[in-house]
Amino acid sequence: MADYWKIDKKLMDRICAVARLTLTEKEKDMYAKQLSDVLEAFKQIDGIESKESPAFHSVTVENVWREDVAKKTDWEPLGNSKHKENGYFKGPRIV
Amino acid sequence: MRGAREGSISAADSIKEAVAKSKEIQKKYSPFITINEKAEASRTKGRLYGLAVSVKDNICTKGLQTTAGSKILEGYIPPFDATCIEKIKNEGATIIGKTAQDEFGFGTFSVNTQLSIPKNPSDAERTCGGSSGGAGCITAAADFPHVAIAESTGGSITAPAAFTGTIGLTPTYGRVSRYGLVDYSNSMDKIGVLGNRVHDCALMLSIIAGHDPLDSTSSELPTEDFTKYLNADLKGVKIGLPKEYFSEGVDKRISKNVRDKAALLESLGAKCEEMSLPSTPYAIPSYYLIAVSEASTNLAKYCGLRYGLQKDITGNFDEYFTKVRTEGFGEEAKRRIILGTFARMAGFRDKYYFKALRIRATIIKEFKQAFKKYDALITPSMPVVPPKFSDIKNLTPLQNYYMDILTTAPNMAGMPTISMPVEKVDGLPVGMQIIADQFKEGNLIKIAHKFEVSA
Secondary structure, eight states, X not given: OOOTTOOOHHHHHHHHHHHTOOOOHHHHHHHHHHHHHHHHHHGGGGGOOOXXXXXXXXXXXXXXXXXXXXXXXXXXXXXXXSOEETTEEOOOBOO | OHXXXXXXXXHHHHHHHHHHHHHHHHHHHOOEEEEOTTOOOXXXXXXXXXXXXXXXXXXXXXXXXXXTTOGXXXXXXXXXXXXXXXXXXXXXXXXEEEEOOSGGGOOSSSOSOSXXXXXXXXXXXXXXXXXXXHHHHHHHHOOSSEEEEEEESSSTTHHHHHHHTOEEEEOOTTXXXXXXXXXXXXXXXXXXXXXXXXXXXXXXXXXXXSOOTTOTTSOOSOXXXXXXXXXXXXXXXXXXXXXXXXXTTSOHHHHHHHHHXXXXXXXXXXXXXXXXXXXXXXXXXXXXXXXXXXXXXXXXXXXXXXXXXXXXXXXXXXXXXHHHHHHHSOHHHHHHHHHHHHXXXXXXXXXXXXXXXXXXXXXXXXXXXXXXXXXXXXXESOSSSOOBHHHHTTOOHHHHHGGGTTTHHHHHTTOOEEEEEEEEETTEEEEEEEEOOXXXXXXXXXXXXXXXXXX
């Protein structure tokens, strides 16, 4: 991986497969060009050395635990779905 | 609100009038995705009794469509209220509608949506800003008592406030519960307020702030009555003007207006001086790398089975999900999913995502250092006057991203900000951004209110 700052068509196909998106050839060309321009500009971050630990949040956030006790909700989780059967969501076949 | 509580004004009439007027405004400027036709005055005579509130469309409202500006969520009717909505309803507010926005908050001009695009009441050929453009639009256009609940990830409250000449308050990250918010970037999303008076923003923040067991990132720090900071004295208040925020890329006329306001604040007792935040130029790339990484993860859940856009089930899992997602997401959402997926991929993660997180730590440290000396910083809110839609069309994605140059650093650092309208440029609204240290919203209210009554 010589050039980190470039998205070519082959990489675009790999990304789309991971992201579950289908793009036309024209769209692939458009995004590859636009995102390469974006990454070219973002190369700028190579210009700053930061020895700080990664800040996953801007404020201090700690894990919060609770007892694993089931609670009843007063709303219907399946209410917005048209894909349901016997109180379950119904999905497509796996393979 | 007081009139409604004391009986001199009928809350029922005020809400009826607010909805009728909103429909008229909708015809001219399209601030809403959904108008609440069934809106009626609350029976709770709380602090917001009789007040019409609009809500950005990425915040869940029970029984009222919530799309986050995306076709993939069109038709979704939340069966619950977000915590902030529950809180304002408990104080007697009425939701009059859901406001237009860029899809999932992905934009600066509210044009990245297949739903409603709000037009600026100052000039309908221009944007209201984004991503909370509808909130800015209705706040500027409403001639009835109204406050907007909105949300910011990288500047989505400040931009519309500046472009519509309204006041936009973005609280500290974690100050307001995110429960019921359609996530864009979990580590940066903040629910806030747009209004026409500092008092209204302070009151609304007092009501929606506070710890929520349903949001583990909401702060446990005790909340406050922020209206107590109104009418404060500015004597001894120290304000910094970071020179990087007045750089070449910012319209000189806007910079001048903001510097003039620093002089006004000095005449009111504050001490203002120029200072530096040297890591500012790195904010845009690191902000976008973090934002798209988190967004692409968040958007993985939209698969067309449980809510929103749903198709007839054909093919296998992958084929069905891909079909729904390809149809439901708009152009900018796909762009950010692609960039975010790329930035998180094995082999790239250290180069992009972790580096961006380290830069965020540096930016936070710089702000923290500055706030040891200053009570607040002031900067222009946006680098330009609200652009015309015809000009926005010609911007590349990169040029679009760089419009957020003044808002991304405080947003990614979780610092609270308020945008206040200053003198217009070419007859168009522009804003001044005031930034304070985390959980020091009181300093913002103090300075903004004194400024409001003196300007």
